[in-house]
Amino acid sequence: MLTTARAGAALATTALATAALLAGTAAPALADTPSASPSPVAAPAEVYGKGDPTYDGVWRQSLALTALAATGVVPADAAVNWLTGQQCADGGWPSFRADTSSAAATTGACDPKAEDTNATAMAVQALSKLDGHQNSVSRGVEWLKKVQNADGSWAYNPGNPGDANSTGLAVSALLTVGTDPATVAKDGKTAYDGLALFQLGCAAPVGERGAFGYQPLPDGSLAPNGLASAQAALAAAGGKLPVTNTNRADAAPKPLDCSTTTSGPVPRAASAEAVSAHLVAQLAANGQHLMLNTPGAAPTPDYNATAWAALSLIQAGHPTEAAGAADWLAGNGYAWAAKGASGTDASAAAILVLTAQASGRDPLNYGGSNILQLLIDAGPAPKSVPPAASAAASEYPKGTKAPGSSITEADDNGGFSPFWLIGVGLLIGIGGGLLLSLQRKRGAHAPGGGKPAAEPAEKAMEKPAAEPSSEPAAKDRPDTDEGDGQK
Incomplete structure (x- = not known):
């Protein structure tokens, strides 16, 4: 069975044929997806999450380790060693490989065409937060530079047309190691030039300006895409994971100024503000979340894109505009993260932890649920956990536990504990x-x-x-x- 992340990827292949982006709720849009494995692969014990890791093993492991490091959790050596062991001899990472023996490395287990820029970019960001992995990080960055397209962009798998999500993730990986993306170029086209290829400018309708499309449609035009916009926005704002930017703008993001031009790419200096303004408008129009529009299906809330939008807005200096999305996820994200087909979706839990942490919410009590503990429980026991915000676990609301203890499942009420509601009622009655x-x-x-x-x-x-x-x-x-x- 495919994970929620890669189930969306399977749909993406069909979507690309019709020039429409499809993506799962727990994954970025994918361009070149390998065919489904003939039978489900059991997740190794060292991997976070129990779903088939074929299409997202490295991705979700990297995201989980990044979120844990951001909150002071020291992961098990086995979890980190599994990730470093997935790296290929040339420095890139595949989505997942079951056989990591030295013999397998010489028999095609690391086919360069199957290596994954998204997985590599995330592994670079994760390992850079952990001590002792500079060599793996440096090799990963060099591989990303080597597979950059001639137009400055990156494809999901090398040798294919670039896309906004993959390019944005590669840019964030470069920023992680202190490399200016403006200095990373192929044939004179920089990483920022590649990112600009996917942003809608003044030639687009007013409501679409500033958005990112996944890839150009057959006629060369771009269609706004929620996840592409949310992920590329982080790179446009100079961001990486975890978001720790403390800049704060007093004003709302500025829409793209088209008073003097009607064509051409969005200027680099205006890119982050333009996409931020688009995301803020989309969040407001949909009750503080983004929507997943899949051809042939009714629109549904896109939890993943909403989380990335919140992170990107915070990075761009607009935490006030991100607050509504962060709170919507607090009230609605627990079931998405905890109740996937294979139990906890480690990618979803990790992105919620990162969103809570970045927005100033408590991942130990995010909407009444301990999302950090949910993630911890999805993988091997960590070496150490930080002290709880309060020494007594009993002080946490129902549905939460202090780090290091097993999580108690929250009630199916969007994450908010009924005891909280009862308490409010009592206060009102007393008042x-x-x-x-x-x-x-x-x-x-x-x-x-x-x-x-x-x-x-x-x-x-x-x-x-x-x-x-x-x-x-x-x-x-x-x-x-x-x-x-x-x-």
């Missing part, structure tokens, strides 16, 4: 009783036989003393910002 009591006391001393000239109790209840804030408390807002959901 209402106090108001009534105070009114009666005032009335007892007022002229007119104890009938105070006050609003009815139900009217008073409509006006609480203070409006609850949607912003987390200062102590819950670390100065961080930032995820690929498969791919």
Whole structure:
């Protein structure tokens, strides 16, 4: 059975034939997808998640290790060694290879055409956060430089036309090691030139300007794509995983200025703001989440693209505009991450951890669920975990546990604990009783036989003393910002 990440990839092949992008809810859009394995492959014990790793093993392992490192978890050596063991002799990573023996390496197990730029870019970002893997990281970066297309872009598999997602991920990998993408070029075309190939400019309709398309359609035009826009936006904003950018803009992102031009690529200086403005408009139009539009099927919420959009907006300096998406994921993302066909979707759990951490939310209590523990439980036991935000696990809401303990499954209510609702109800009831009591006391001393000239109790209840804030408390807002959901 395909994972949610790669199930979308299988659809992508058909979609490309009709020039439409299809992608799974837990993965970036894929260009050249290998044929389905004849039978499901069991996930090795060292890998996060239990689903078939054929199409996303390296991807989800890298994303999981990145999220764990971002939150102070030291993963098991076996988990890290599995990832480094997947690297090919030429420096690239495939999506997954079952046989990593030295003999297999000389018999085609690392076919260069099957190596995966998305997996490689994510492995580079993950291993750069872990000590002792500089050699693997450097070899991975050199491989990415070697397989860059002549137009500056990257394809999912080398030798094919580039796409926005793969190019954006490669740019983020370069940024991870401190390499300026403007200096990485083929035939005079830089990595940023390659990224610009997929961004809609002033020639597009107003509502599409700034968006990224996955690949050009047969007629050469671009169609806006949610996941392509969300992932490419991180690179356009100079970002990588985990997002730790602390720049903050006071104003909303600026839409593309087309007052003096109607054609040409989007200028590099305007790219991040233009795509950010597009993402903000799309989030607002859909209740603070992006939608997955699959030909022949009704649109559905795209959790993965929504998470990447939040991370990209934070990186671009717009955490306020990202807050609605981060909160929507907190209230709706648990089932997506925890209840896949094979149990926990490690990619989904990891991107939620990264989103919570970047947006200043608590991954130990994200919408009432301990998403960090969900990810920890999906792989080998870590070497160490950070101290809990509170020493006592009992202080966490129902559905959460302190790191190091087994997670308790949240109720199917979008992630919010019913105890939270009950607590609010009790507070309201207590508050209402106090108001009534105070009114009666005032009335007892007022002229007119104890009938105070006050609003009815139900009217008073409509006006609480203070409006609850949607912003987390200062102590819950670390100065961080930032995820690929498969791919």
